[in-house]
Amino acid sequence: MTRAKLEEALLPPVVALLVALLVGDILILSFGQSPGAVYWQLLEGTWGNAYGFGQVLYKATTLTCTGLAVGLALRAGLFNIGAEGQLAAGGFAAALVGIALPAGIPSLVVLPLYVVASSLAGGIVGGIPGVLKARFGAHEVITTIMLNFVVLALLNYLISTRFKVHDTLHTAELKSGAVPRLSDVFPAFHGSAANAIVLLIAVVVVAAWWFLFRTRAGFELRAVGLQPEAAEYGGVSVGGVWWKAMALSGAIAGIGGLNYVLGYKRYYEEGFAAGAGFLGIAVALVGRNHPFGVVIAAILFATLSQGGLAVNALVPKQMVDVLQAVVIISMATAVPEVRRALASLRSREPGAGSREIAAVPETQP
């Protein structure tokens, strides 16, 4: 990546964060608190101790999956609003595997089964809008939103009937496949939900990067997202890319369900995915649809989310929700604004104008 491209990728989130901090200052002052103390508390409660850091890691893992899912679909030019349902479906499928298989099967055998089940379930939920779009031209924003309702209602129905455990809103516990908690290795993390699924997701992130930027399928997917007409001209089946990208996007969101169901609670619980799917849209936006950017953005949003609990004694934790929203709004505003500012800055650098670039003024006849 060139310096210019890196500047363009990194500056908007930094600007957005600064704006959010400024708005946060005003909010904190209006509660009669000192911004410095609140921000210190926020950092102390997240990155300042092992438990807080573990919670950030745990939350960031799920957000990385949903952010990656949204970002990958956006690379193909598709807006996947359905990560919420895909995440829940993935988690539920993992719970089914855990309930159906008897205890005592070696983890090496059963863990891949969990991955397959959760990605398959998420992939199907994501793939349906993809197929509807490719085949009938149904807009994916509408279909993914609506499918969220269908999937979540269906899962709620199932756990209150067929898979009901008395007096709870969750399924029975998984019987096989142990995933170590971080606290098993480092006792300091005691009580935090962080677990080894984070390693699996790290692999998914790198694989997604490799897929997008190093493979022919990724080349074709990004071409479809940038210019579908040019991709079609380049021999790419645009509809094919659409449904495959949606299925892949759903699969990645689905795998995210493992973090809660397999790594943390060891059962599927109603509402475990609440908000994580939609926050994934923000994560993808701030992460500029780049797998590594998504990771950074997921850590940022996880920090804010966990930090909200840490500062609850000083200011209402909803303040952090406001900060998250401000980050998103500033980000959406900053991307074009920063690009414009950088362009005019570069044009003032000596020698910049002498380079033979002539793309703008004359329109095509």
Added chain:
Amino acid sequence: MIRLSDIHKSFGAVYANRGASLDVAAREIHALVGENGAGKSTLMRILSGMFPADSGRIEVDGKDVSGWTTADAIASGVGMVHQHFMLVPTLTVTENVMLGAEITRGLQLDRQKAEHDVQALVQRTGLVVPTRQRVSELTVGEAQRVEILKTLYRGARVLILDEPTAVLSPPEVHELWRVLRRLRDDGGTIVLITHKLDEVMAVSDSITVMRHGATVGRLKTSDTSPREIARMMVGRDVALAQDSRAPAGASPSSGARPLLDVRNLVVASSRRANVVDDVSFSVAAGEILGVAGVEGNGQTELIEAIAGLRHATGGTVLLDGTDVTRASVRARGDLGLSHIPEDRHERGLVLEYTLAENLILGQQHRFTRAGALDRTRIEAHARHLIEKFDVRPADATLPARALSGGNQQKIVIAREMAGGRSFTVLLAAQPTRGVDVGAIEFIHGQLRAARAAGKAVLLVSADLTEVLALSDRVAVMYGGRVVAIVPGASASAEQLGPYMMGVSAGAAA
């Protein structure tokens, strides 16, 4: 009347105007000429108030109006007719003309008065259009007249026209000249942006030539020649297309094997019956078949159907004897079909992709090893083609967006004609559109070289001069049909004009 002096304007790092000037006298037709990217349109948009200049002075009628807005410009009688029509297709001609300058009676539109006013304007100017029809039902030539009417309706005395003939047939061009002369004789002033030298000679009174954003000269049309203008535009001597007609009898087409054979091809569209209607022709090895016609008569759809980008509802397409009517784009490419698409910004290039990536577009499956892109080979391939086709700047990591039109087209041509696979048939749609004179020379050379190498070339161009200069045979399309196929050596604009207008063969003779 109008005086622009020392205008500078840049967009980010790109200079559009650097020290441009323009002097237009009242009651003259003034041609503003220059290659694509010379800064003509930018200068005229500054004059019409679309955006301000970075520096420089604009005077109209001796008054300094620098930095005015389009509203100011219109109020002072300066209006621009854009290359791309800005009309609402579902509204009638009258409604479009009055849009933004509506006459009201109370809260209601006064349609009767508007209709009356527009009719009067039509009478006065000779811009004949059916005022009660919807714009979507008009021909391109009529739509353009509506654009001009719209500008005049707002009181323009200075009319700026940006490449108005790009979409017109020869008779429509003559009609436009007649209208412009009449407007001038009635006291109007006209600035005509163009890069076609025959138009300059035909209609203008005086000329301003621009190159690289600056004004290089002002000429009286009666005292100059196309050759002199071309030299000023490019900065050196150039071979003009009309100098190099295909030598008569040089074509090997008779008896040669047809490489592209199109039989009874039909493309239906949702709106009208057939956009391509029962078209048959073949192109032999070592032949260029040119397709002439006013844009929008099925040429785009014909090329896309042959390329596999559009569903053919009937007929067959044979590629060197193989039926490819139902084959995918990729399969056709692998069978030796290359395609220079008419819109390189939409189809021919992924503008955000690097030159190296664009140079494998459509051939990506040939640069793949076990699913992964073979980056070493892609880079070597890009280096080779960039050097061979002298693409500037010679940096394979730049996005295609950063290149000039001519260099972008070189990327497309390099890929299609010298890329990772060999070809037997070339579809060249508007291959020189929006590129400068130097690049046109180069592209024409490439097409001739393909013919000499025994390839079959199907050339579609809105530029009749180009079709006549290159083609062994010329097919004319009108209303989705091929209405005539004539030998290129004897074809002329006068002969083809009536066909392009849909006049029957009998009347054309």
